[in-house]
Amino acid sequence: MGDPLKVLQEYWGFTAFRPLQDQIVASVLRGQDTIALLPTGGGKSICYQFPALCMEGVCLVISPLIALMQDQVQRLKSLNIEAEALHSGMSNREIENALSHAMFGKLKFLYLSPERLATTKMKSKLRQVPVNMIAVDEAHCIAQWGHDFRPSYLHIADCREWTKAPILALTATATLETRSEIAERLKLKTPEWFEMSFRRP
Numbered sequence: 001m002g003d004p005l006k007v008l009q010e011y012w013g014f015t016a017f018r019p020l021q022d023q024i025v026a027s028v029l030r031g032q033d034t035i036a037l038l039p040t041g042g043g044k045s046i047c048y049q050f051p052a053l054c055m056e057g058v059c060l061v062i063s064p065l066i067a068l069m070q071d072q073v074q075r076l077k078s079l080n081i082e083a084e085a086l087h088s089g090m091s092n093r094e095i096e097n098a099l100s101h102a103m104f105g106k107l108k109f110l111y112l113s114p115e116r117l118a119t120t121k122m123k124s125k126l127r128q129v130p131v132n133m134i135a136v137d138e139a140h141c142i143a144q145w146g147h148d149f150r151p152s153y154l155h156i157a158d159c160r161e162w163t164k165a166p167i168l169a170l171t172a173t174a175t176l177e178t179r180s181e182i183a184e185r186l187k188l189k190t191p192e193w194f195e196m197s198f199r200r201p
């Protein structure tokens with residue numbers, strides 16, 4: 001992708017990263033599992049979108065809500081970046097088309113819920129996708145929801161069976177216990193941890 005800062009300016013209009021963004025990006029680009037605790041509005045999306053653009057392949061984004069996925073996809077498409085979100089409102093043909101595009105390198109980002117990721121059919125399809133990284137958005141849900149009404153959150157790490165891509169877990173809120181559970185449940189390998197101050201100048 002050439003000069004990273006030129007890429008940052010071309011797609012996002014920024015001339016520099018915010019504090020910690022550059023370190024998080026560098027960690028992911030080294031292939032390191034990473035956990036990032038950033039406040040809402042702290043620029044979490046760039047932390048996975050930027051490194052994914054710098055690598056060959058497709059970034060899988062695990063997100064809890066359809067509205068969040070659609071908002072991110074719309075934003076990426078406005079930047080001329082190919083992205084799709086798999087959700088319950090799509091027909092089987094639309095889902096198959098999106099997966100086909102991912103398999104043949106026509107997408108950079110594929111968004112899906114943990115429930116969809118957990119299905120046997122989806123696992124089979126994703127084995128054919130050249131995944132460059134996995135971003136787990138709102139990762140605190142693993143602890144807050146995984147034991148209750150969305151147990152699929154506890155099985156995201158099953159993807160380790162078919163990809164060696166690094167995992168980036170992103171959240172705006174996490175106690176020490178939640179941080180430990182995120183790392184354990186995602187089977188992160190010696191993850192690097194980054195935490196931005198919640199004091200906003």
